[in-house]
Amino acid sequence: MTRVDRPTLGTALRILSGVLFTGMIVCVKAVSEAAPLGQIVFFRSVFALIPLLIFLMLRREFPTGLRTKRPLGHLVRSAFGAAAMFTSFATVALLPLAEATLLAQLSPVLTAIIAVLVLSERLTKWRVLGLALGLAGVIVLVWPDLGGGAVDQARLIGIGLGLLTALLTAFALIMVRRLTRTESPGAIAFYFVVASMARGLLTLPWGWALPDARTLMLLVLAGLFGGFAHIAMTVSFSYAEASRLAPFEYVALLWPIIADLLIFRLPLSTSFLFALPLVLAGAAVAALESKQRARNAA
Secondary structure, eight states: OOOOOHHHHHHHHHHHHHHHHHHHHHHHHHHTTTSOHHHHHHHHHHHHHHHHHHHHHHTTOTTGGGOOSOHHHHHHHHHHHHHHHHHHHHHHHHSOHHHHHHHHTTHHHHHHHHHHHHSOOOOOHHHHHHHHHHHHHHHHHHHHHHSSSOOOHHHHHHHHHHHHHHHHHHHHHHHHHHHTTTSOHHHHHHHHHHHHHHHHHTTGGGOOOOOOHHHHHHHHHHHHHHHHHHHHHHHHHHHSOHHHHTTHHHHTTHHHHHHHHHTSOOOOOHHHHHHHHHHHHHHHHHHHHHHHHHHHHO
8 A cells, every 4th residue: 555645644634624624614504593603602612522532532642731831821812712713603604605714814814913913023014915915805805785785784794703703813823823832732722622612601591492403413513523623634734834734725715615506505706706816815925924934933
């Protein structure tokens, strides 16, 4: 049997993680009308914990790998991450998957800008260009709803929540960057999942739905897909350099597009097709600038 080289395996795992994340958001969208948002977050977190615990035990990182010197850092990171999960799932409920995923691509651009404010990193022309391209893409995406005629308020709310998701994700990534100096990836993922589960459970007094068999299955699958997707993405970075895997961040956008067309029968809007290259160009500029900065630091 031919042995697969490490970079190829890393690339395959990164692609797999994109497919699994799409499976998760397909399940979330499918149950968005049958289950409250907090209940979806809870189930996604609880069942993501199962593959994560198995993974940590296989790596002999449970429970010793969960020791932390920075509980407050985990608390802040988890707060941003859990809030991003709530807004992300709300975005998925209101927008086509392709548009929700495209808005999430703004997070690398916003991370680069926030790093200037929070980590005192230098503001470069590339970061400004990335932000300008990303914002131009958002304007193109939202312009049909602002240019006269009937306003689709649900769509505008969805786009606003998508932007908020990208911002919250950017703050969470900044915290992850800080935590990785002393904390293991397994510990960061574990405390985030537990915190998200707790925040989902706190919504119980506002009412949860009693799921039927189909809804329950989709809620469970959302958690399992999300958990395995995170593991596949984490392991991919141990087999291939981040710079090699970066282009597959954008390949992952193909799967939500396919899901919209084949599963939900949602056509791609003209504004999405025009916004797509602008937002991706902005994310690419941010990624290239980050790669160059890492080279200079080395």
